[in-house]
Amino acid sequence: MLMGQSSKWGTHMNKKLKAQLLKRSKAARLEQFGKGISFLALMIITLAVFAIIIFVASKGLSTFFSNHVNIVDFLTGKVWNPSVTDANGKPEAGALPMIAGSFIVTILSALLATPFAIGTAIFMTEISPKKGAKILQPVTELLVGIPSVVYGFIGLTVVVPTVRHLFGGSGFGILSGTFVLFVMILPTVTSMTVDALRSVPRFYREAALALGATQWQTIYKVVLRAATPGMLTAIVFGMARAFGEALAVQMVIGNAALLPSGLVSPASTLTSVLTTGIGNTVMGSMQNNALWSLALVLLTMSLIFNLVIRLIGRKGAMTK
Known part of the structure; x- marks a missing residue:
């Protein structure tokens, strides 16, 4: 009888010990909770992005399906006056002046900023890292924090x-x-180029100097070439930033929906026309639908910029 009780007690203890071993610890439960919160946040962000894309697309495509505007005429037309119809009864909704203005301003600003950014980044990382970190890095961070409207007023x-x-x-x-x-x-x-230059392994520089290369030869033939994918990513990211800028450009570009005839002639961009016109139209009207179509073009270009950035980053990772 005692042996039977002992056997039952032993079986009970084994089950209790097994249950304790299989029971999740507090740290494991907290980790699982954290993973759940992270997954929920990721799903909310993904749904928000898809909701924005679907909403803008549904509004922007109304110009072509509800108002029967030809998409080729919309993208290549030179006259922007959606409230007026031409001799054929079609709205004069030509987005080419705004698209051209956006691309010209974006490309010119990127071409102008790239040499200054690369030169500043080289000084901060290769020539004088201590002085660069002490002087140029705070200045760069200050420029990032200035609001767009301040840039517009200065302009x-x-x-x-x-x-x-x-x-x-x-x-x-x-x-x-x-x-x-x-x-x-x-x-x-500048900041993204600095990160790209700092990501180049130190032994690249040491190997080049050991082979007899000068400092400038090392920078030009080794460091810059190794950091090219990161630098291209920085340039494209800056172009995406310039392409989507609205307020500062609107204050200095003139807001004339005309094809640019010169660098000093008033022009307009997609963002400047959107910010000035969206509050003066009625939802569902031709004018409002045309503005939503401009927003769809702007969103499409932003997605293309992000795709290019990802492709450059992937190519850079494959070459390492």
């Missing part, structure tokens, strides 16, 4: 009068927008 009071004095015209136009965007995207391109 309105400094850049526009300077362009008017040096090149003539009203001062409003592509050139003024380029100068303002150049200053705005410079810290972004």
Whole structure:
């Protein structure tokens, strides 16, 4: 009888010990809870992105399906006046002036900012890291934190009068927008270029110097070539930032929905037309649908910029 009780007690203890061993610890439960919260946040962000894309697409495509505007005429048309119809009864909704203005300002500002960004990054990482970190890094961070409206006011009071004095015209136009965007995207391109240069392994530099290369030869032929994918990513990211900028460009570009005839002629971008016109239209009207179509073009270009960035980053990872 005692042996039977002992056997039952032993079986009970084994089951209790097994249950304790299989029971999740507090740390494991907290880890599982953290994973659940992270997955929920990821799902919310993903759903928000898809909801924005679907919403903008549904509004933007109304111009082509509800108002029967030809998409080719929309993208290549040179006259922007959606409230007026032409001789054939079609709305004059030509987005080419805004698309051209956006691309011209973006490309020119990127071309202007890239040499300054690369030169600053080389000084901060290769020539004088201590002075660069002490002087240029705080300045770069300060430029990032300045609001867009401040850049716009500075452009309105400094850049526009300077362009008017040096090149003539009203001062409003592509050139003024380029100068303002150049200053705005410079810290972004610079900081990302610095990260790309710092990611180059140190033994690359040591090997080049050991083979007899000078400091400038090492920078030009080794460091810059190894950091090329990261630098290209920085440039494309800066272009995406410039392409989507609205307020500062709107204040200095002139907001004339015309094909740019010169760097000092007033022009417009997708964002400037959107910000000035969206509040003056009725939801569901042709004018409102045309503006949503511009927003769809802007969103599509932003997605393309992000895709290019990912492709460059993937190619850079494969070459390492």
